[in-house]
Amino acid sequence: MAASFVTAVAGPRLSIAATRTLALLLILSGWEVFAYLGPGDGRVMPHIWDIAHALASLMMNFSTYRHILVTGAEVLCAMAAGASAALLLLLLAARTPTLIGALSVLFYWLAPTPKIIFFPIALGAFGVDMGSKIAIGALSVFFPVALSLFAAMRQIKPIYMDVGRSFGLSGLQMFSKIYAPCLWGAALTGLRLGAGLGVIGVLLAETKLSNRGLGFLAVQYYSAFRIQDLCAVLIVSFALAAMVNAAISYIESRRRRAS
Amino acid sequence: MGSNRADLFFAFGIGAICLAALELAARASLVSPLLVASPSDVVESIPLLLDEGIVSRFAETFGETFAATAVACLVGLPSGWLLARSGHLDRSFRTWVAVIASAPLILLYPIFLVAFGRSSGTIIAIGAVSATPPIILNVRDGFSNIPRVFLEVGHTFRLSQIQVLTKVMIPAAIPTIVTGVRLGIVFALVNVVAVEYVINFGGVGAMVGEMAERYEIGAMYGAILAIVLASAMFYALTERIERWLRPS
Amino acid sequence: MIKSPILFLAASLFAAAYSPAGAADKLILAVSQKGQWDTSMPALGVEKGFFKEEGIEVELFYTNGTAETQQAVLSGSVDIGVAVGFLGLLPAYAKGAPVRVIASEWTGANDFFWYVKADSPIKDMRDATHKTIGFSTNGSSSNLVLLELLKQTGVKAQPVPTGGTAATMTQVLSGQIDIGWSQAPLGLQDVAAGKLRIVARGSDVKSVAEQTTRVTISTAERLATKREVMKRFMRAYQRTLDWAYSGPAAADSFAAAIKVSPALMRATVEQHYPKSAMRLDEVRGLEQTMRQAVELKRLAAPLKQDQIAELIRIIHGK
Numbered sequence A: 001m002a003a004s005f006v007t008a009v010a011g012p013r014l015s016i017a018a019t020r021t022l023a024l025l026l027i028l029s030g031w032e033v034f035a036y037l038g039p040g041d042g043r044v045m046p047h048i049w050d051i052a053h054a055l056a057s058l059m060m061n062f063s064t065y066r067h068i069l070v071t072g073a074e075v076l077c078a079m080a081a082g083a084s085a086a087l088l089l090l091l092l093a094a095r096t097p098t099l100i101g102a103l104s105v106l107f108y109w110l111a112p113t114p115k116i117i118f119f120p121i122a123l124g125a126f127g128v129d130m131g132s133k134i135a136i137g138a139l140s141v142f143f144p145v146a147l148s149l150f151a152a153m154r155q156i157k158p159i160y161m162d163v164g165r166s167f168g169l170s171g172l173q174m175f176s177k178i179y180a181p182c183l184w185g186a187a188l189t190g191l192r193l194g195a196g197l198g199v200i201g202v203l204l205a206e207t208k209l210s211n212r213g214l215g216f217l218a219v220q221y222y223s224a225f226r227i228q229d230l231c232a233v234l235i236v237s238f239a240l241a242a243m244v245n246a247a248i249s250y251i252e253s254r255r256r257r258a259s
Numbered sequence B: 001m002g003s004n005r006a007d008l009f010f011a012f013g014i015g016a017i018c019l020a021a022l023e024l025a026a027r028a029s030l031v032s033p034l035l036v037a038s039p040s041d042v043v044e045s046i047p048l049l050l051d052e053g054i055v056s057r058f059a060e061t062f063g064e065t066f067a068a069t070a071v072a073c074l075v076g077l078p079s080g081w082l083l084a085r086s087g088h089l090d091r092s093f094r095t096w097v098a099v100i101a102s103a104p105l106i107l108l109y110p111i112f113l114v115a116f117g118r119s120s121g122t123i124i125a126i127g128a129v130s131a132t133p134p135i136i137l138n139v140r141d142g143f144s145n146i147p148r149v150f151l152e153v154g155h156t157f158r159l160s161q162i163q164v165l166t167k168v169m170i171p172a173a174i175p176t177i178v179t180g181v182r183l184g185i186v187f188a189l190v191n192v193v194a195v196e197y198v199i200n201f202g203g204v205g206a207m208v209g210e211m212a213e214r215y216e217i218g219a220m221y222g223a224i225l226a227i228v229l230a231s232a233m234f235y236a237l238t239e240r241i242e243r244w245l246r247p248s
Numbered sequence C: 001m002i003k004s005p006i007l008f009l010a011a012s013l014f015a016a017a018y019s020p021a022g023a024a025d026k027l028i029l030a031v032s033q034k035g036q037w038d039t040s041m042p043a044l045g046v047e048k049g050f051f052k053e054e055g056i057e058v059e060l061f062y063t064n065g066t067a068e069t070q071q072a073v074l075s076g077s078v079d080i081g082v083a084v085g086f087l088g089l090l091p092a093y094a095k096g097a098p099v100r101v102i103a104s105e106w107t108g109a110n111d112f113f114w115y116v117k118a119d120s121p122i123k124d125m126r127d128a129t130h131k132t133i134g135f136s137t138n139g140s141s142s143n144l145v146l147l148e149l150l151k152q153t154g155v156k157a158q159p160v161p162t163g164g165t166a167a168t169m170t171q172v173l174s175g176q177i178d179i180g181w182s183q184a185p186l187g188l189q190d191v192a193a194g195k196l197r198i199v200a201r202g203s204d205v206k207s208v209a210e211q212t213t214r215v216t217i218s219t220a221e222r223l224a225t226k227r228e229v230m231k232r233f234m235r236a237y238q239r240t241l242d243w244a245y246s247g248p249a250a251a252d253s254f255a256a257a258i259k260v261s262p263a264l265m266r267a268t269v270e271q272h273y274p275k276s277a278m279r280l281d282e283v284r285g286l287e288q289t290m291r292q293a294v295e296l297k298r299l300a301a302p303l304k305q306d307q308i309a310e311l312i313r314i315i316h317g318k
Helices: A002-010 A016-037 A048-060 A062-093 A097-110 A115-126 A130-155 A158-166 A171-208 A214-223 A227-258 B005-027 B039-044 B046-051 B054-085 B087-102 B105-116 B120-144 B148-156 B161-199 B204-213 B217-245 C003-017 C038-048 C066-074 C086-094 C141-153 C165-173 C188-192 C220-244 C249-258 C262-272 C286-295 C305-311
Strands: C025-032 C056-063 C080-085 C099-107 C112-117 C132-135 C158-161 C180-183 C196-201 C212-219
Touching: A016 A048, A016 B087, A048 A227, A062 A097, A062 A130, A062 A171, A062 A214, A062 A227, A097 A130, A097 B005, A097 B217, A115 A130, A115 A171, A115 B161, A115 C066, A130 A171, A158 A171, A171 A214, A171 A227, A171 B087, A171 B105, A171 B161, A214 A227, A214 C165, A227 B087, A227 B105, B005 B039, B039 B046, B039 B217, B046 B054, B046 B217, B054 B087, B054 B120, B054 B161, B054 B204, B054 B217, B087 B120, B105 B120, B105 B161, B105 C165, B120 B161, B148 B161, B161 B204, B161 B217, B204 B217, C025 C038, C025 C066, C025 C220, C038 C056, C038 C080, C038 C220, C038 C249, C056 C066, C056 C220, C066 C080, C066 C086, C066 C099, C066 C212, C080 C086, C080 C099, C080 C220, C086 C099, C086 C212, C086 C286, C099 C220, C099 C305, C112 C141, C112 C165, C132 C141, C132 C165, C132 C180, C141 C158, C141 C180, C141 C212, C165 C180, C188 C196, C188 C262, C212 C220, C220 C249, C249 C262
Parallel strands: C025 C056, C025 C080, C132 C158
Antiparallel strands: C080 C212, C099 C212, C112 C180, C112 C196
């Protein structure tokens, strides 16, 4: 009934863009009310225009783009490394359903551990620069991708694999003709979930030790209590996460069209 | 997707093998004791952990995660249902929900600190906000992907709308919804522990940070194992709930 | 016969021209908390070229706190950690970490202060009875200084861990805590503008005035292999300090970087960061630090003399 009511009010008279704009205005209004009523005269909860001004200053500063590039590169490398590790482990375990089941359980249990704890180990192994941040990001991406892939692997009908073996397919052929078509969707779902965790992992690692990146900027602004600048950096970080999500959606839609 | 006893048995087996390998590596000085604790060090740190209140801290983290997931379900279940029922709302907001699921919400913790103070409220709020998107998306998928033939059978049997909902739609959507809730729990627990660690307040996450600062590395990994235990308990809980909802 | 000496000489000259000894030595530093006056010295030294003049190329990385700096040094990924909490270092050393203190970084507590909102009824510490008063985390230097402050004033306030300075400011402004702690210069602009009021200062606490709370560290292995480079580093560091306190230029430059008024920053340096607190050559107040470490369960027992001699290896001026 609620859905019918909403549909009756919202569309077809309202376009999607208009609905989104309305929702955005409601959110911004709520924020502004909170900022107005909140403590600190707009210093603790900055006003929208202060955040907008800070965002404009941030984007007009040339060095910001260097920070964005660094974080972006770290996130992409983390996603590639994390997803590749999950896929490799899956392929190694592919022939043993019990192993797949056992690893799925283990990954679920281990997924909520705070990966940032392992940052000193990453520092020792990969150094102070981008490597350690990519390592933490990859660790964060690994678990959701692995969980998705392993769950999808268990859904593949055994008959498919029997047919592949009876045709004498090599390991590579089994992967490309049997596993890959079944696992693509799960891989993308896992990447979509892992992207956010990967961004968080990279940003948190940058707050721990760095001299560049969006996480580094965020902690500098927060330490100086420049909350509007912090919000501006967070908006850029969210935009980065959105771009990664959009890229995954694009790949997904291309795959659907191809199949 | 459910696990069976064989999966659990082999999971423990693999875990035991890894722990044994770690113990051997530590004794052979292949890993630094300042970075990685051997299993025997973790066992030796149990009295310290008990002294530092790990049981109550565990209960606190577990409770915060449970509360965060409950709030996420209260918001996520009807929201997902709305998206499934209204094409317009689905087309307008599904992408937003997916983006929020990828967003580093934990970095908004200063804003939550203002609203809820340095308290469990902040931790539960961030956990709930993080857990809600996967629940919304999976509820939406669960109700949107019900095979038409199920609904047609329901209409053929002249079931009322309520009966179609309770006897056809919900049972068909349960597996996907439970997957969403399971994912929500993972997101909630990850964020609850992370926020506890970052703001150094609360349950086991804060304890991990405290033990790390005091270089009680065995106790730090002991606290991490407590997080793993919490995850395992939630996993078992969701399995039970799924079996109760779908006895077949 | 004649060609050999010429060939040998040519080869020697060639080797000398491309010898690595002629290239700058590199040091990677992890510095705690960018944005504080004392921790800005390495960056200032780089900017002024003091390290370059000593033939050292310095690469700076910043951490969120002293624990992270310590971890970075112990992981072997950086050469030197600047502004590491001395109290937090002791458990690592006691558990066998090969950490060495190569210089003192900060002595005393002049940089700390406690503040309230301007409209608060609390005028000074005498009004703080039964009020909540913040410090960073358990066992931190702000925790120690606060406990000494309360002991000295005899005030029965309620210490509450509030996290970092920014998180504390949030809690004070939103009324979640009565008295917040901060580290200069954060909050001083609001004090000057009349929005906040200082009720206590770290400089009021006599018992910690001569206690070294932050140090510069390295590992035993790096100290052994790069001792000479580190000596030159510390020499340049001292030159940086001397220059920073020789006139207002450094304070003005720092003020521009953190977006506060030059006048405020000059006053901050004068009141909160006296040069004597930044001496490099001695770790002071060891007995008190050991006592506090045992009280806060950082150490099971005070370090013995030989352990202290192994841990503290000041190389400044030697």
